[in-house]
Amino acid sequence: MQAAIRVQALAKRFGALRALDGVDLAVEQGEFFGLLGPNGAGKTTLISILAGLCRMDSGQAWIMGHDVRADYRRARQLLGVVPQELVFDPFFSVRETLRIQSGYFGLRNNGAWIDEILEHLGLASKANANMRSLSGGMKRRVLVAQALVHKPPVIILDEPTAGVDVELRRSLWTFIRRLNQDGHTIVLTTHYLEEAEALCGRIAMLQGGRVVALDTTANLVRSLHDRIHVRITLARGTWPAALVDRLSESDGLCHTVRLSDPGELEPLLAQIRSAGATIAEITIQQPDLEEVFVQTMRGSLTASIEI
Amino acid sequence: MGASISAGFRTLFAKELMRFWKVSFQTILAPMVTALLYLLVFAHVLADRVQVYDQVPYQTFLVPGLVMMAILQNAFANSSSSLIQSKMTGNIIFILLPPLSHIEMFLAYVLAAAVRGLVVGAGVLLVTLIFVPVPFAHPLWIAVFSLGGAAILGAMGLLAGIWADKVDQLAAFQNFVILPFTFLSGVFYSTHSLSPAWQSVSRANPFFYLIDGFRYGFFAVSDVNPWVSVAVLLVALAALAAITLAMLRSGYKLRN
CATH class of the missing domain: 3.40.50.300 (P-loop containing nucleotide triphosphate hydrolases)
Known part of the structure; x- marks a missing residue:
């Protein structure tokens, strides 16, 4: 045709x-x-x-x-x-x-x-x-x-x-x-x-x-489904030092972590709790077309997935 | 396909007619009043001082010139203002999207412009006939020069409308080209009354031939042989048509 x-x-x-x-x-x-x-x-x-x-x-x-x-x-x-x-x-x-x-x-x-x-x-x-x-x-x-x-x-x-x-x-x-x-x-x-x-x-x-x-x-x-954004706000305590390199963004109170698998969430939360911090709020963001668009336009899609 | 070619052309032509007809107060009546004012003022002031041709009173001499001036200016105004308005408002896109050929576009714009010029010219002529008796020596020449003049200025308006990017550029074209060329073409006088130097300058003005030939149709007297004027008319029309068609075909300033 x-x-x-x-x-x-x-x-x-x-x-x-x-x-x-x-x-x-x-x-x-x-x-x-x-x-x-x-x-x-x-x-x-x-x-x-x-x-x-x-x-x-x-x-x-x-x-x-x-x-x-x-x-x-x-x-x-x-x-x-x-x-x-x-x-x-x-x-x-x-x-x-x-x-x-x-x-x-x-x-x-x-x-x-x-x-x-x-x-x-x-x-x-x-x-x-x-x-x-x-x-x-x-x-x-x-x-x-x-x-x-x-x-x-x-x-x-x-x-x-x-x-x-x-x-x-x-x-x-x-x-x-x-x-x-x-x-x-x-x-x-x-x-x-x-x-x-x-x-x-x-x-x-x-x-x-x-x-x-x-x-x-x-x-x-x-293509971005392995890119789950989790925003964690702490009520008490500080972000564990062992997890600092996992952060993609942080302003002291609100911390963002990118996960490639939802299964990674539970161990992450356990680590935070065992470090003595209390979690006030968790927001999970699924990727959407906007994310794909932003990533594509940055020309960094493949690079960031490899990380 | 043949049917659709003519349907596209017919629609654009009809649309161009409707465009000026819907505002006829401004596009037909206003220019008629202007031409009559010229007649009133110039005839009143110059009637006793100027004798152009033997046995032709100045008022009578003036009529064909004014009629031709109305034809030329209004034919130009129609196609040029339609184009520039469509370009400025962006609605030119409605003409560029359909399968209209460059020939269809050219013919529709030029013919509609010619109709407006001829309607205003006929109006001026009919009203002046109430006040001034005018002979019609050779009606065929009158028809040839009025049609030819209207078509030439319609094509010139189309060309200027395509070329101009802004309304001021079009106004400049109108004020510095069209207006001086029509005024200095012998609308109000015979070039025989000029010095030899100015006479030859006048002969370089193509508008002079349009008015002179047109006047011949009324009085059977002219400054130059009407066949020469027809030749100038045809060459000018062919040249303008060739340039404008080439512009439309290449999409110059319209499709880039």
């Missing part, structure tokens, strides 16, 4: 900045794929190249097997993009905006589908409102609707929930999940790692224009 998105040795510079430095990636049809990375990692540049908003310096990119340069019409017809910026055309109403966007994609009589999208996104009551009069959340929904007018099989959402309230974020999640269940391939960039962990089946992490991690979300989190 043709990959929904495939990029090969993609490179792009802006002056001295290497925005993309040889990216290889394939997103299969039907996937819910996450693209993570700090600001300036190259996520938006990658999306822009796929969408034809930006020219690549070298490399190749395909949407459903169609080259985004040589066969840009087909490639763009198969792709829906929700941009990061909250942009709108102040001259038009919501329905006019969607009709115009349909027309650009060659669809003249798209009323039934437009009504359906408006309904699903909770925009039906605002259909005839001017874009200017909408709240930020509503404008964001219209952007999602605009990306869907031509029923693209591949949908890219560039931080769709940035600056969006919790309720809208939840309803967008539900909506995007349903699109994915209906067979659309979804690529999501987000700053909320919780969001990526909840939604994405596979994740690529970008840093400095390179893919630094690429795996299923489950595997990425599992």
